[in-house]
Amino acid sequence: MNLQKNISFIVFAIFFIILSIGLFTDTKKIQSPLINKKLPEIVLPDLKSQNMISHNFLPKETFLLNVWASWCQACIVEHEKIKNLSNKGIKIVGVNYKDQREDAIGWLSIYGNPYLFSYSDKEGRLGLELGVYGVPETFIIGEDGIIKDKIVGPITDEIINKRIDPLFRKNND
Template sequence: MNRWLAFAPLAVLAALALLFGVYGLNHDPKVEPRALVGKPLPEVSLPSLDDGRPVRLADAARGPVLVNVFASWCAPCEIEAPVLVELKRQDVRIVGIAYKDAPPNTEAFLARLGDPYDARLVDRDGRAGIELGVTGVPETYLVGADGMILDKHSGPLTAEIAQAMLAKAPR
């Protein structure tokens, strides 16, 4: 009996490996949850990075506007920063949401890489991210003039992806 107990951890490990293997073979890693596309922007309020006062996301993101969820600790966010700065130069409105980040770190990040945002909001505990369906950072949402989410992109924006998104919103 004791001999069989010695093999129990190995049996559990083999069962888990089988479970994850079957899941991995049947799971498409490129699937992006886009549950909110076609729906209104969630009713959430976030503190402003500038003064800490609460701001309704719907008020800050009067479209057409890109809502970019980013963090100072996010390497892909650094990659997309020049694209966002260039979009700002082209008069594209962008609202930034600092996700699970300390405001001093966010301020240093923006000072170092450039600040492309018309409004800078802070989602310190990630609750607004849950409402938005954030799966990771960076993520960018296109919000139309009517407050509807028209598109979503997960990962760093490129100029081409940004232009394709913006083409979906009448200006």
């Protein structure tokens, strides 16, 4: 009887520890295995024209690859920051993720379009290759096509100051 209580207690304790680790892990700090790897080759339709766009159309300088959707509430919160970064001259390419084309185009007409262009990733293929598990997510891509950083969740002033601005300053020096 005591042995059974001890085993039950140990199982409960292990479960509690695993649950605690999961609850207190900051998903925004999870390092992507793609950091310091080449951005996967992209061939997807342009959101507006529906013409196929390859990775050859990506900027040849450091840029942001922002994964967004019209159904994403956090994307609305983030969008003003994205527009401000674009207004500062930072190149931004959008990836419209698992969305309806008409909804996405309407969303951009309401909230503004800071993107050089947006890929339409309706089936989530590119998102899968990039390890996207929610929107918004933003990748900082170096001029060499290497993924320098991955930002999970909405971009904030703190993220801009600590993670985005330093990489763009370094590349403009």
